[in-house]
Every structure is written in C-alpha cells, then in structure tokens.
Amino acid sequence: MSQRPDRDDVALRSFVENMAALLADWGFPRMAGRVVFTLMAADERSLSAGELADRLGVSPAAISGAVRYLTHLQMVMREPVPGSRRDRYRLVDDSWYEVTIAKMTLLKTLADAADQGAAAAGGPKTIAGARLAGMADFYNWVQENMPSMLLQWAEVKAAKAAEAE
Incomplete structure (x- = not known):
C-alpha cells in the first residue's frame, strides 16, 4: 500500500468492499468485484496474486478464481513476470468501456x-x-x-x- 499522506487506505478498503457489495447485488461475483476494485484503487500498475490476497485478506485460490473470471470478461490482463512462474494482474485500459462494447x-x-x-x-x-x-x-x-x-x-x-x- 502507498505511504502517501493524502491517501486514506482505510477509506479505500471500505470503498473496495462497498463497490464489491454493490456489484454483488447486481449478480457480479463478490470476490471478482473486490479484486477489480483493489486493482482500480492501487497506485501500482499491476499486482501479483499474493499482493491481491494480502490486501484482501484472502487465499491465493480465491484470487485465482476471481482473476480467471475477470480475464474472461476482458477486464483484467495477466502479465507474466520474466524469469518467474508468477504473473501480475492489471486492469485492461478503459475496461468499463471495453466490457460495455463487448x-x-x-x-x-x-x-x-x-x-x-x-x-x-x-x-x-x-x-x-x-x-x-x-x-x-x-x-x-x-x-x-x-x-x-x-x-x-x-x-x-x-x-x-x-x-x-
């Protein structure tokens, strides 16, 4: 998480949970909502599954299913880390626009x-x-x-x- 003084990580975590709950009310999987809004609220361009799991307090398996779903929707891209078996995940540029078009x-x-x-x-x-x-x-x-x-x-x-x- 960022150490910037103008960033309120507690408020951002609340935002992530509120948005995930809102999307869940519309039928969107809750964990996928948590992941997409964690990525949206991150200052980093991409996050690993471990970083997402740490930020959300969940298992990497929960992240795996959520990113698979978000990748299928073309909202999230998987980026391999050179020299590693790990991946990083980032939002597709203009993901809401792209999902709407699709x-x-x-x-x-x-x-x-x-x-x-x-x-x-x-x-x-x-x-x-x-x-x-x-x-x-x-x-x-x-x-x-x-x-x-x-x-x-x-x-x-x-x-x-x-x-x-």
Whole structure:
C-alpha cells in the first residue's frame, strides 16, 4: 500500500468492499468485484496474486478464481513476470468501456427474446405482451443509442486528457 499522506487506505478498503457489495447485488461475483476494485484503487500498475490476497485478506485460490473470471470478461490482463512462474494482474485500459462494447450484442439478444415473448403472449395488445414489447423497445432503443453515447464519452475523455496536460 502507498505511504502517501493524502491517501486514506482505510477509506479505500471500505470503498473496495462497498463497490464489491454493490456489484454483488447486481449478480457480479463478490470476490471478482473486490479484486477489480483493489486493482482500480492501487497506485501500482499491476499486482501479483499474493499482493491481491494480502490486501484482501484472502487465499491465493480465491484470487485465482476471481482473476480467471475477470480475464474472461476482458477486464483484467495477466502479465507474466520474466524469469518467474508468477504473473501480475492489471486492469485492461478503459475496461468499463471495453466490457460495455463487448456486451452490446446482449442488448440485441434481450430485445429479440422479448419480442418472441411478446408474440407468444398474444402480441402487444395483451397485458403480458405489452410488457414484453416495452422491454424489447427499451433494449432496441439502448442498442441504437449506445454508439453515439460511446462516441460522446470518447470526446469527453479526450477533452479531459487535453485539460490535464
């Protein structure tokens, strides 16, 4: 952990646990949430499994499963340490953006499934069909508007980077 006087490690540990709990409420594995936010809160570019385990007070086996999950989501990268059998783990640059892009096909899948459900329920003129058609409409709208939102984000991010220079 950092020894910087402006860094509050206790508050950061609380932040990590709170964010992991929030993501767990949405179905994200809690340990994966703890690992990703430990990496986000680290001043170091990457951490070893041992460093992650020490910071979280868990076993290396718990870290192994979490980083495997996060690697599968393409949020974390495994970097081999030259001359060692150990790896270090780091966040993928713009990991939230990349995960959002990767999951955009899910929006179409949800919209199509909702359309099929609406048809099976008797169409949008039935109560159930209207609910399901509304779901399909929402996910179609999100999918149609996501590219422009992501473009806007890229512009905001570029402006912030220019401002920081």
